[in-house]
Amino acid sequence: MKLFFQLCVLLLLTACSDEYVEPLVFGAVTWPGYEPAYVARELGYLNEEQIHLAEFTNTTAVLRAFRNGQLQIAGLTLDEALGLRRSVPDLQIFLVADLSNGADVLMVRRSIKNLSQLKGKRIGVEKNALGVYFLSLILRAANLSGQDVHIVSLPLDEQVRAFRTGMVDAVVTFDPVRSKLLQQGAEVLFDSSKVPGMIVDVLVVRGADAEAYKDQLHKFIKAWFRALGVIQHDKTRAYPIMARQERVTPAQVEEAMRGLLLLDQQENLRQFSGNSSALFNTSVDIQRILKESGIAIGSDDLAQLINPRLLKEISLD
Secondary structure (H helix, E strand, O other): OHHHHHHHHHHHHHHHHHHOOOOEEEEEEOOHHHHHHHHHHHOOOOOOOOEEEEEEOOHHHHHHHHHOOOOOEEEEEHHHHHHHOOOOOOEEEEEEEEEEOOOOEEEEOOOOOOHHHHOOOEEEEOOOHHHHHHHHHHHHHHOOOHHHOEEEEOOHHHHHHHHHOOOOOEEEEOOOHHHHHHHOOOEEEEEHHHOOOOOEEEEEEEHHHHHHOHHHHHHHHHHHHHHHHHHHHOHHHHHHHHHHHHOOOHHHHHHHHOOEEEOOHHHHHHHHOOOOOHHHHHHHHHHHHHHHOOOOOOOOOOOOOEOOHHHHHOOOO
16 A cells, blocks of 8 residues: 555656746847847747746846856857856857847947047946947047046946936947937947957857756747747837837837847858857957956867757757
């Protein structure tokens, strides 16, 4: 009788384990390049019991959540991913979301007409790898150093208020903040089209989670590309969803998308292909610039950073 009871309990536990799957959690800041995940959710392409989406107001919170194990997937810029390897050495990039071609910007007051006039000005920037990295590229283009300007640490969700109240003269930012600052009278003085290929948004996962959550990752990637197809080919359907997510208008979404190249599966495979892939080479270049700028990063060995396996294992319907 005791043995029979133990078998019943074992069968019950086995049945429960088959039904319940620990959810995979994706997190990122609000940014057009990460919208395929949220569009996929709205269109019902994701099983929300298996894949949860978290939204953050600034990148610092995303990095903290990932380091603390609250996220299995994070949307980050490539330079942020390189910096994160200091605390997550088995970090892997498994998908390139987009290439920024004007979407990342330096917004300034109208009185500032050229980069040399930044000298002595207060520049608001989120103190993360992307903010510091992009600002270093701007200062390099202006022939200025960090000592020539006053750098103000400014989280993404505080930038509009800081500009409106006169706390800063310029802001390093991106949409939807860019669109809101335009409404405040700010102008774009410098953007990522001036440094092509140097700002890349990627999706990252721990090496251990890439194995533990493989099935859910496959489903996530399929849903991502399916939603991306809607964004690219059915704007009237996708842009209102994106506008609600970003709290802007569909017209502002369309304008923001002009500064981005979102990569589909084939374009991703091209980024990952070859012994010395385009993504690997870009990582090497960015790592060198980060080190020259004095930004702390992880190991110089990037051999395990790029993970093309998940992309190659899926086939889109």
